[in-house]
Amino acid sequence: SMPFNNYQRLSVIYAYMADIAARFPRIATLVTPANSFQGRPIRYLRISTTNFTDRRKPVIFLDGGIHAREWISPPTVIWAIRKLTEDVTEPDLLNNYDWILFPVVNPDGYEFTFTNTRFWRKTRSTNTHASSGLCPGVDGNRNYDFFWNTVGTSNSPCSDIYAGNRAFSEIETRVVRDILQTHRTRIALYITMHSFGSMVLYPWGHNGALSQNGLNLHAVGVAMAEAIQRNSLSYFPRYVVGNSALVLNYRASGAAEDYAHLIGIPLTYTFELPGLSGGTQGFNLNPRYIQQVCRETWAGLIVGVRRAGQLF
Ligand code: 0X9
Ligand code: ZN
Numbered sequence: 001s002m003p004f005n006n007y008q009r010l011s012v013i014y015a016y017m018a019d020i021a022a023r024f025p026r027i028a029t030l031v032t033p034a035n036s037f038q039g040r041p042i043r044y045l046r047i048s049t050t051n052f053t054d055r056r057k058p059v060i061f062l063d064g065g066i067h068a069r070e071w072i073s074p075p076t077v078i079w080a081i082r083k084l085t086e087d088v089t090e091p092d093l094l095n096n097y098d099w100i101l102f103p104v105v106n107p108d109g110y111e112f113t114f115t116n117t118r119f120w121r122k123t124r125s126t127n128t129h130a131s132s133g134l135c136p137g138v139d140g141n142r143n144y145d146f147f148w149n150t151v152g153t154s155n156s157p158c159s160d161i162y163a164g165n166r167a168f169s170e171i172e173t174r175v176v177r178d179i180l181q182t183h184r185t186r187i188a189l190y191i192t193m194h195s196f197g198s199m200v201l202y203p204w205g206h207n208g209a210l211s212q213n214g215l216n217l218h219a220v221g222v223a224m225a226e227a228i229q230r231n232s233l234s235y236f237p238r239y240v241v242g243n244s245a246l247v248l249n250y251r252a253s254g255a256a257e258d259y260a261h262l263i264g265i266p267l268t269y270t271f272e273l274p275g276l277s278g279g280t281q282g283f284n285l286n287p288r289y290i291q292q293v294c295r296e297t298w299a300g301l302i303v304g305v306r307r308a309g310q311l312f
Pocket of ligand 1: 067070141194195196201203204205206244245248251252253255256257258270272
């Protein structure tokens with residue numbers, strides 16, 4: 001089973017997902033919708049006690065690892081896989097919801113942070129811009145078709161917030177888009193896992209305005225953060241809940257949580273998971289805290305999923 005005492009390479013994560021699909025064939029289905037720019041499988045698990053056929057059931061969609069260096073993100077999604085298969089302590093979450101659990105959206109970038117550059121953020125594509133090869137990579141979280149490349153983005157392929165040469169230039173974001181579109185009317189809750197900052201963020205991130213569903217977004221966000229806090233450690237930062245642009249104090253267009261909300265998903269969030277230091281060291285959360293962050297994040301998810309179900 002999955003070791004949570006350290007950050008794991010993609011091969012270990014994929015082996016765990018394949019093992020779960022093999023051991024729980026009636027519940028878990030491994031899906032490989034495409035290969036990454038560099039040819040790695042892009043992979044997620046569908047978990048359902050009714051084979052995704054009950055259209056009245058809400059879908060919960062969690063993704064991680066779109067930003068390669070944010071290593072604490074994938075384990076929190078993998079933990080959810082564990083809690084819905086190997087270690088079910090909330091059977092209602094398994095039985096009353098269908099799940100899409102996508103731990104590593106950006107496998108090329110993720111592997112690059114192990115083999116080359118620890119603080120790499122973007123994809124590794126080179127075919128979408130002029131200086132191809134010189135400065136690879138697009139910021140996946142600026143690549144969605146939501147006021148694409150209008151604010152908090154860059155046209156320079158060398159920038160860490162390069163938006164790409166068009167919306168959805170990246171196969172990795174197209175795969176997430178296709179999941180969101182396919183299950184648009186059934187996804188009750190979408191959360192994209194990032195680090196760091198201990199924040200629960202919701203739309204709209206390009207201008208700081210609240211959406212029509214702002215009251216529910218805030219109420220469910222606060223409920224999740226309070227549950228996380230109750231299960232956290234005294235020396236972990238307190239979670240802050242609010243609009244993405246206001247809490248972060250910067251505007252950014254083309255983000256996943258905004259796109260998902262735009263197409264009609266009522267509850268969409270970016271979680272900024274904890275980091276215990278500033279600067280890039282915030283991405284280097286000591287592996288001794290992986291389990292702690294996974295446990296407290298799952299506590300928040302339990303609350304969020306049940307609330308999403310009530311609102312659905
Ligand atoms: O800037 C981002 O993409 C996210 N922060 S991170 O440090 N993980 O890169 C925050 C995204 C917030 N959402 C919106 N701006 N809509
Ligand atoms: Zn991020």
